[in-house]
Amino acid sequence: MCGIVGYLGADAASGRQFAERGGRLLQHRGLDDEGVFAADGVVLGFRRLSIVDLTAAGHQPMTSPDGRYTLIYNGEVYNHEDLRPRLSNRWQFSSRCDTETVLAALAQEGPAALERMVGMWALALWDAVDRRLLLSRDRYGQKPLYWRKCDDGSLRFASEIAPLIDAGERPKLYAPAMAEFLAVGSYGHLGERTFFRDIRSFPPGHWAWIDNCRSEIEPRRYWRFPVCRKQDQRPLDDYAARQFREAFLEAVGSQMVADVPIAATLSGGLDSSAVVGAMALSKSNGRIRAFTAQARGTAYDESSYVAAVGELWGDRLEIEALAVETMSLSILTEAVVVAQEEPFGDPSIIAHDLITRAVRKSGITVLLGGQGGDELLLGYPHFSPAVVASELRGGRRYWALREMTSLGMGSGALIRIGASAIWPTLERSMRRRSKLNAYHWLSPALREAAWDLSPHLAALSHLDGVWLENIEKLALPHLVHYDDRNCMRHSIEGRMPFLDHRLADVVAGFEPQAFLDHGRRKNLLRHACGDLLPDIVRSRNDKIGFHTPLTELMAAEIEWVQELVCGEEARASELFDTDWISSRCEALRHRAAGPADVGRVWRALVATIWTRAFSVDCDVVADRQPPLVIAADSSRARAFM
Template sequence: MCGIAGILGTGNPETVDLVARMVRAQRHRGPDAEQVVQVPGGALGHGRLSVIDLSAAADQPMVDSSGRYVLVFNGEIYNYLELKQELARQYDFVTRTDSEVLLAALLTWGEQALERLNGMFAFCLYDTEARTALLGRDRFGQKPLHFAEIGGQLVFASEIKALLATGLIRAKPNRQVWARYLLHARYDDDGDTYFEGIRQLRPGDCARFSPGQALSIRRWYDIATRVHPRDYTAGAAAEEMRSLLVDAARVHMRSDVPVGVSLSGGLDSSALLACLDLSGELSDQVKCVSVDFGGDLSERPWMEAAAGHHGLATRILPYSAEDFRGHIRPMMWHLEGPIGGLMNCALAPVMRAAHADGIVVVQDGTGLDEAFGGYRNHHDLYLGLALRSGGPEADDALRGYCANWNCSADHARRAARSALDNTVSAIDGTVPVRPELLDRAFVGTHGAPLAPGPQTGDALIDGLATYLQVEKIPRNTRMKDRLSMAYSLELRLPFLDHRLVEFGLSLPPHLMFLHGRTKSIIREALAGAMDDNVRLAAKRSIQAPQGPWLMREPMRSYVRDLIGSDSFADRGMFDPGLCRQAFDRFCTGADANSFFVWQWINVEEWFRTFVDGDSVETSFPLDATMKKPMASRSSI
């Protein structure tokens, strides 16, 4: 897990200094070793967080034995041992790291190597003779890769602040992207970023760079082409599901440094513990860390039950409204775009505690909801499709839905109709956006079409696939990557193993909602392997007091001051008077969803951090205690 940077397509001798500046700007990503190398036509840099093969021989940039090819790589290749065994017949390895396996795979198989990788990655492989490069990003965007094309040069890095550190590009808002965020709650859904002139490879993209030519980008992984529906029985599906879950957990535990688990009170992280246990990788050396909001929203009993089932303790950290207020600006600086909400901010003490405990790799349960129908809005859509088709299955689906969500049949039918009508909704089925509060001229000028989602021919599977590769997982992985790397931690997401995802989307949809429960095939697969009170518990909405906290001090005064500020009015994105009226109404408890208030905060704090000030010279780190080595330099 690292930070990469580079400038290609230039003979400017100052390029090495610029790349060194880029590496320093994202030093939190790689505090163990830093190096910049000058190459013909540019420079490449790397900041290393040592996880596999801790020796200096595994440092990057990594050069092949011929001296022609140079690799900078951020991420992990979990099946590197299997690939290495295959490649060893034609490549002489000198390290034990997965980075060298990636280098050998790319030199041996070219772009086809991407299909063989099981991992999270962003990389650049540079050919010093042809002065060309291959860049790539993993299937679901777990690792970032940002770039700008400036005067024939390609400037790229893991984080946007590294690009800004060069001085070659300034922070300006991409108003089309912000409009999609405000109008449709869509963000991180295509190759654009919140910064004008700075783009990103999309999940599943790779690109070719040649001097003097525009970057050539193609999609190497389209999830829609990997869905192959099969007619499973529930028993057969559960058996295969269990096998895949256990193997994904096993390979994601490959590490030469301590590993911990981010544990919530829900099914997913509890399932992760169960899978680690079944794989034989769980021991008392694996530490669990959790966050809890206390009071009526406390999930402590479920956290303790999940950990206790495996003979583990979990460290449960409190989180307050004052913590929330204090984390917003640092989170914005690290995330470089909208923060997902209070739950994302509350992960900061989890990551801080993990770092303090000596953990370097953190396992996280993200992915099951998106691949196996875990959200209420997807259950709404499943019910709507079943009711539209009619028959006994429709009656079963309606009864199961009502029992799971404890609602009337009339309420269920209304939710189903709304889902069929494609109403913009949050994962709990509520409407998150308030376009009537936006400036009319802004909407008229910057309203933009949405990025298309995968098309499999099945409306429910299309919805899940879109969440995985367009709408939800890409923004989720941006936030989780930046927050974990803020504390120099590697975050791993075993349930985004592409084998699991493709299997889930190929299941008959009814197996996702057996007995009216969401993610039912996961529950069936892990019977006997986890506490049934957790395994069979109904899906709970995110247990975070974001709405109530925004209504009360200190957040209420903070929001009032923010939307009443001259800068908020000058952005030209909102109608400040209508926003003030809407906030007064919100503070009475009249609104079911607080996302529109959170949007105001995200927009204004982003502008204040990156546009109004100098985000390179004035940083807002969540933790300033990381090791800070000086960058070394060399040339090839």
């Protein structure tokens, strides 16, 4: 896990200055080593956090023996040892690190090598002969990569946004992102756009060759989350369960490989408990360390589930607990906002940061977690109506009615399910009206700048569309973003076994009953990996998530909150109606604000902190160009149900 920066342009001095400054700003991403490569028209900079082969043999930038290719690479390829035999006829390896494997693979096979790599990465490869640069990012976007086209025609890129903002610059706000965030707490439909108007994110699952003379980025897709045609789906039987179990254990085992200490996060939910169980199962000699954060004494306290996991694995597991109710938003929020480089939806991101800080203080460098399980296995509660509506639309009325009864759905959910099953466009229209109502407290200028992205929403009864939407836009991009920032802020490599793409190949072929059965979500995980879970965890059907008591935390420091969201800076930014927000703060002070209004106050708070921390120019520009939507290559088009 590392940090990369790069420059493609004509001014060598500016390029080196950019790379050196970027390296300093990314120091937290790699404390062990640094390096800069410079050639005519290109400069590449690197910070190293050593994970595998801690020797100088893993130094980057790394150049091929013939001098043609130079690589900077942030990430981990878990199957790199399996790739070496096919490469060794034309390459004499001199290290154990995966960086050299990636360099050899790209030098011999080009972008086609990406399809055989299992892991996470953001990389840049300079070809000195053809004078062009290859950029690529892993399938799910676990490793970040940002770029900016500058006024002098140069292209600059980095693992984080900070190096792309010049010293003393007031970067411009990308208004549609802010409008979407303030109104509904999400902005994933904006594709490659960020909160900064002039800075883009390179898309996951893509690569691009960039010519030195043009510096234009035209990404090409090499992977997309698979979906099986309905007629080809298979039921969940013992053979299928074994297939999933084997793939899951392989994913966890491959991500436990490191030459530094490893640990895991543990919430007490199904996903993290399964990851910890698989780690404990594979490590018969030695103990696995697990870190947990709990809001003790509240309705969201999962300590009993964590304790049950500890009892199941006994001496194989050592659990360290952190109490989140002791958090102070006024002390912690700004530093995490700066690290995240964007506002975020709730203070669970801060609690996660506290965990990563404690992990690092304990001497841990690699941290595994259960993130991605809900997206892969349709585990979020909002997936259940989509599964039911899809089956109802497909004619499986008895099964759909049984699940609606088991889930105890309210009238609103039943209306949405029925509408989408019979008339999908009507249900999307209902969602559109509901969503547009959420913009009422934004300033007129920001409402004008917002894009109506509702036509791009998947219909509830199109399960594969909803699934893909969460993988590519609504849920997973935010999750991998905050995990990377919090982990790397404390020089930790975060790993997510559920995002091994080989698991997706297995999961995508199952019938809906694999995910929902008698109101129980993640039936597949319970069935295939039940022995990894204590009974109390395997049988639970609630979904708490990484909860932090938002109302209590903000009410405890309401004076500070109100000063920020209603103060001079907030009024000057003209992003939202500060008088209306002030009234919600007063309601919050007396514990009379509902969850929706509490969420709006929080988003106003972190947006204000973000604009101040990055000196953002909040002059709203009504961008008339829609966000970039990159279509799948025709050879890899998905088959929608």
